[in-house]
Amino acid sequence: DAGVIQSPRHEVTEMGQEVTLRCKPISGHNSLFWYRQTMMRGLELLIYFNNNVPIDDSGMPEDRFSAKMPNASFSTLKIQPSEPRDSAVYFCASSSTLWGFVVGGRDYGYTFGSGTRLTVV
Amino acid sequence: KQEVTQIPAALSVPEGENLVLNCSFTDSAIYNLQWFRQDPGKGLTSLLLIQSSQREQTSGRLNASLDKSSGRSTLYIAASQPGDSATYLCAVGRNTGTASKLTFGTGTRLQVTL
Numbered sequence: 001d002a003g004v005i006q007s008p009r010h011e012v013t014e015m016g017q018e019v020t021l022r023c024k025p026i027s028g029h030n031s032l033f034w035y036r037q038t039m040m041r042g043l044e045l046l047i048y049f050n051n052n053v054p055i056d057d058s059g060m061p062e063d064r065f066s067a068k069m070p071n072a073s074f075s076t077l078k079i080q081p082s083e084p085r086d087s088a089v090y091f092c093a094s095s096s097t098l099w100g101f102v103v104g105g106r107d108y109g110y111t112f113g114s115g116t117r118l119t120v121v
Numbered sequence: 122k123q124e125v126t127q128i129p130a131a132l133s134v135p136e137g138e139n140l141v142l143n144c145s146f147t148d149s150a151i152y153n154l155q156w157f158r159q160d161p162g163k164g165l166t167s168l169l170l171i172q173s174s175q176r177e178q179t180s181g182r183l184n185a186s187l188d189k190s191s192g193r194s195t196l197y198i199a200a201s202q203p204g205d206s207a208t209y210l211c212a213v214g215r216n217t218g219t220a221s222k223l224t225f226g227t228g229t230r231l232q233v234t235l
Binding site: 004042043044045048056091093110111112113114115 | 162163164165166167210212222223225226227228
């Protein structure tokens, strides 16, 4: 398995433009998480899905952010319109249980993608 | 609101030294605690997970301990190697009823020199 795949790796866009980040979770994983990492705030959970259904989006900063998971192998995080303060690294993570680990198994914990570095100028 | 603090923010040690990374959290009602490693430009790799009922977990040269009552966890790395150089993140999991929702610390950046 190639792991969690995110695209693009880097995105530079102008303020006001729409940005779409993409994530392909590990096949068979039924939970997907979107995180944002900045120097000031560290890693923050934005939203997570279970079986393609959004469970908790309380971490989404404002209405400019939206996320979808149309099927088990694809998710998007969209920012419209983008602002300079949205500049960050956005990570997608998946896991085989909602809890991020398999009880009794070694393969516990989340599997993270390599992230998308977003710069809004 | 859970707050997770990691000290020190950065650490440089010579190869072969044993070292301890610290993590503290303000709300002791946790579900679990995980230690992650992050390499530059990469995602996070899960190293160890400790359930709230456990006191420690070990994997190879790594040992993580948990003291819920005092709100502390430590990650012990034995016989450090240059390949251990990375940022180490502590994450505290809270039971929301539907998931283990992680709150991350800001990390300790470790450099192991030859």
